[in-house]
Amino acid sequence: MCGRYVLAMRAYQARKYLEDRDMPVWDAPDDESDDAPRQSYNFAPGYYGVVYRADVPDGGARPGQFQAAPPSSRDQGQAEAEDGTVAEPNEGVPTAATETTSGDEAAPPAARYKIQSMKWGLIPSWTKRNPGYGSLMKTINCRSDSLSSPGGMWTSMKMRKRCIVIADGFYEWLKVGPKEKVPHYIKRKDGQPMLFAGLWDCVRYEDSDDKLYTYTVITVDSNPQLKFLHDRMPAILEPASKELFTWIDPTRTAWTRELQDVLRPTSVELEVYPVSKEVGKVGNNSPSFIIPVASKENKSNIANFFAKAEARKTEKKSVPDVAPATPEVRREKGGGGSEGDDDWDVIKKEELEDTFPATKRMASPESSTAVETPSKTPATTSPRKAAKLSTAASPRKTTKLSATSNGTKMPLRQNQEGSQKITNFFAKTT
Template sequence: MCGRYALGVTCPPADDPKRLAYIQQHLQDQGMQVDEAPDDDEVRETYNFAPGNFGVVYRADITDKGSYDHQQDADSEHQTKTSENEDNVSSNNKPEDSMAIKYKLQSMKWGLIPFWTKRQPDYGSMMRTINCRDDSLIEDSGMWTSMKRRKRCIVICQGFYEWLKKGPGGKEKVPHFVRRKDGELMCFAGLWDCSDEKLYTYTVITTSSNSYLKFLHDRMPVILDPMSEAMKKWLDPGRNTWSRELQSILKPYEGELECYPVPKEVGKVGNNSPNFIVPVDSKENKSNIANFFANAKTKGGSDPSPKKKTSPKMKMVKGEDSRLTKDSEWSEDNAPKPVPAVKREHSPKAPGFTEEVKKQKVNSDLTGLSPQRKKLRSATHNSPMKKSSGIKAEDGSLRITSFFKK
């Protein structure tokens, strides 16, 4: 966990219509430095954000190799300060850093691909790196080593989904949405990387669940508060050595959260609706059957007859996620797993497809015929025809099978 979250941020009509500009302003209002933001079309806006999509990541604006190299920076800084001292010998001003640190929002693909990967990983491999367990970072070795030292980031979202297993064998899965109680944007601790082809990818770090979410799942994302000391340390590009101090940041969230059931339609990645982050029993949820009857009673003055419960209105737009989903036993979450699309040799609309189907149908019909020829009556010898032995049922009527006998 997490295997699905919400990033359907919509700004008020009176504000800047750009969603990323709205997120940037929102974070800046919380004291976070945001010097750059991507365009809206670089990030998928959906209340049902699944692995493989491009999300919003907040990080220090440094090179693709990651945090600063102290030795190289020290040499560069020494040369810069030496030159400055020669030009400003009499200056009493305090020396300033040769390079001011900037922070930015960036579009990245969910599912980390390490830079040292020689070939493009398959879909299954990518799905295994959407999360990174905190305990896998304790030892200073393994696939996450370079990322945890030099490429730490924050993943921005509205909250995340988790599926509660119920019923015999846990076959029934009820989706729940988890968000901050104050309604602010949620910040996950994450790691990022970049390939030679400039493909930026990220993973969400998970830890043990806090007492509030134990009933739902035993794992949860590492959540950091904006401008907290923990977040500052996590994003500090000057820290390029993994330490106990950084490891201690990865712990269950101690702040207040809200968790409640949401519509089951969120299980399919192609569905998208604002109702997905609204409690199913809330007055704000238009799909709530209780609200339907209450509204009808107010308008008509009497209780209406029961009608079929309507599903949440889905927001389907061009380019929406069309992948299928299937239940899978994940190590980190119970979210239905998106599966890659399967390419067909012939599209139902492709030329020749209809003719091919018709030919197959005709051939199958012909193969079903009996190979025996029908006996013909002689034109010169009028032998009497055999009468059907129409076997009668007990009530005297012929059985239906007698009509098909030759």
């Protein structure tokens, strides 16, 4: 199992889910408190998650410390009396705060169960200093086969500190190339939360008075449905099942074959599909991470992009043509226009010029080179300026000048007067 899962529910939602399935919750963290679990669609190691466990001392339950009773609300004070009435919750049931006596011997209290916020990445109780993030990553998961052997770092936890980790689903990455992996999201087909088997512990560093509760998720071999994706998966337990009650029963203080058999691949039908690669970066968080890549709800789906473009194209074709917002000169009726011109409101050229005077400078239909000039010069314009305007308004052919040309194709031989002036000039100088 890769080190990422989803925890979108809040503590009160997790409590309601458990209680609705006859799994009593004696205590739970406040959703607005500092120790509230973290909600995330990209839950990473080091985050504080939702853990369900027996309310036992930090060192774990001792043999004979609690009564052997399943954590069912029906068994804790809701059994029918002989007269057919139903007792009040926890009425007459021993707890950690109350004890009953049978003769001279005190009966052990019944265990209570609670939801607790813990940090993902187990730190053993004997740790003296903060091990750092690198060491934390090594204990986010615990292999089930490592619990079957005696000894090891998990010994005290597996016998007296077992728990349930609540999640909505988890991620796994499929290798499709040497450097490419595609993230997949795995959840229950029925949409219910997942309950992972886990272990917990409590540590207090030598330079601190604060307690730190941490947990790990136990992994087993993948079931046939997930073999293509990864060879490991979390040990998933069914709510209010015999296996779940066996796992969190604090009266079981020795590792037995029955506890080991609880840890096996789930037979519950799962739903698996690829999701956005953005989930691969720790710190990213979005509800879109659990939406299938091929889903219509996924905005980044390339198929949806082309489907929307095609829909816009179809919609554009279905919209009838509308007359342009700007005025348009069209031929009058009978003026040789194309078929269908009679259905339009004709805007005559004269009317257009009255409305938009600037159109008077446009070329007339009869000649593409003719340009209209002002009919008269304003009274306030000086004669010199009027002459310039008249010259600028008159059509003139522009010719490119060069060093050997004066703007005409042939020299001005016809200008005899100019030639005589030049001859006279040189004659005088000699």
